[in-house]
Amino acid sequence: MTINPLDSRKDRHEHLFKQDEKLRFRAEARCCKLFALWIAEQLDMEKTLATSYAEQIVALNMEGPGFDKILAKAHQDLTAQEVEISDHLLDAHLAKFARQALEQVKEEVLHLEEDDTLIA
Secondary structure, rough: OOOHHHHHHHHHHHHHHHHHHHHHHHHHHHHHHHHHHHHHHHOOOOOOHHHHHHHHHHHHHHOOOOOHHHHHHHHHHHHHOOOOOOOHHHHHHHHHHHHHHHHHHHHHHHHHHHEEEHHH
16 A cells, blocks of 8 residues: 555644644743733732632633733733733733743743654
8 A cells, every 4th residue: 555645745734733733822821821920920919819810811811812801801900900001011011921932832842852852
């Protein structure tokens, strides 16, 4: 039985697509966590409360695409505690955390791949 080169190529592309989606998912969740922890710091939350807040923000982000819900929640929470941070600054921090999260997740994947290579 011969393997069709087109099927093999298609399988590789599907595998890469799935891996890319997993990477994006992990990076987005990490971004939300970093952003939430920064918001918690602005709100002077203690560590355990900040961790719980971050979990809530990550879960909120899972409800739909984009960051609109978490930005609205952050703005609402900051306003409730009379902490003034502009929407521009919130957006800038979210973008910074998105870059950081992607780099962190990529680095973790590289380390896992290196470990797999060493074991093989």
